[in-house]
Amino acid sequence: MAKSTISIRVDEDLKKETEKTLDSMGLNITTAFTIFAKTLVKEQRFPFEITADPFYGKENQAYLKRAIKDLEDNGGNAHELIND
Known part of the structure; x- marks a missing residue:
C-alpha cells in the first residue's frame, strides 16, 4: 500500500x-x-467524545468580561466561594 x-x-x-x-x-x-x-x-465517528469547554461559552465569556470591568472600575468583589 x-x-x-x-x-x-x-x-x-x-x-x-x-x-x-x-x-x-x-x-x-x-x-x-x-x-x-x-x-x-x-x-464512522470520532473514537472519543468531543464536548464543548464551558470556559469558552458565551455566558462564561460575558461573565468574565463583566467581572474584569467590575475589577477595573471598582476593585472587584470577592468570589462567593471565598471566605473573608
Whole structure:
C-alpha cells in the first residue's frame, strides 16, 4: 500500500508533551494518528467524545468580561466561594 504524508501545525509545547506521553505508551505520533484514522474510518465517528469547554461559552465569556470591568472600575468583589 502506498504511503502518503499528512502535515499539521500544532503548538510546539503540545507536540513535545504529546510525544512524551505517546513515548511512555510505546507509541509515536504516526502510530497514534494511524490508530485514530483507522478507528475513525471503521466506526464512522470520532473514537472519543468531543464536548464543548464551558470556559469558552458565551455566558462564561460575558461573565468574565463583566467581572474584569467590575475589577477595573471598582476593585472587584470577592468570589462567593471565598471566605473573608
